[in-house]
Amino acid sequence: MSPRRQRSARGSGTELRAEILAATRELLARTGNADSVSIREVGRLVGVTAPSIYRHFADKDDLIDAAVAEVFSELDAAIAAATDPADSPIARMREQGLAYVRFALRHPGQYLVATGGVGSGPTTVDQVLGSGAFQRFSQTVRDAMDTGLITPGDPMPVVLELWSTVHGVVSLMIAKPYLPWGDPEQIADRVMAAACLGRAVLDVIGGDTPDPDEGARWVARIREQR
Incomplete structure (x- = not known):
């Protein structure tokens, strides 16, 4: 079980968002399948709860879209x-x-x-x-x-x-x-x-x-x- 992430300092929400996207892309790299990615598993990798992820992304589709946008950018x-x-x-x-x-x-x-x-x-x-x-x-x-x-x-x-x-x-x-x-x-x-x-x-x-x-x-x- 991943250790719970320490509470972010004020103004570090961007850093958490980047960590969430990095974890999502790691899961995509492993599976090559968006259906295999879950909010729960992303949270486990980052060390945060689902509500913390939903503060940055409306739902799983929004999260996957953001990860895909990063791939296209790279x-x-x-x-x-x-x-x-x-x-x-x-x-x-x-x-x-x-x-x-x-x-x-x-x-x-x-x-x-x-x-x-x-x-x-x-x-x-x-x-x-x-x-x-x-x-x-x-x-x-x-x-x-x-x-x-x-x-x-x-x-x-x-x-x-x-x-x-x-x-x-x-x-x-x-x-x-x-x-x-x-x-x-x-x-x-x-x-x-x-x-x-x-x-x-x-x-x-x-x-x-x-x-x-x-x-x-x-x-x-x-x-x-x-």
């Missing part, structure tokens, strides 16, 4: 640190995609909860689309459109396509770690390169969903010219 910081603003948009896509993969593999439990969401309502959607990481990658896609790498238009479909690519790879790596992945970063790099360059090539071929055989003929012509 993901954004990791992506920002890996991004060189002087690089081309295609290079930044690669940098940001690899930073995303590294972060997810280092924090698999928290990542699964953050991207899995605890609901399907506006709060969950807004939290994802409004996150710094999502906005940062969206800007990179806009820059790619501005330079002509990707056909100009609404960036949202492209952002979601590329995000689903990197999310799919890293989620499968987390779920099936026993598969012969080799170097996770190398695999993620190749998949991201295929997705980013493939999107640009599809724009050149023309059409939202080009005929696969036409695409194969286009690639064959390129190979002949090499």
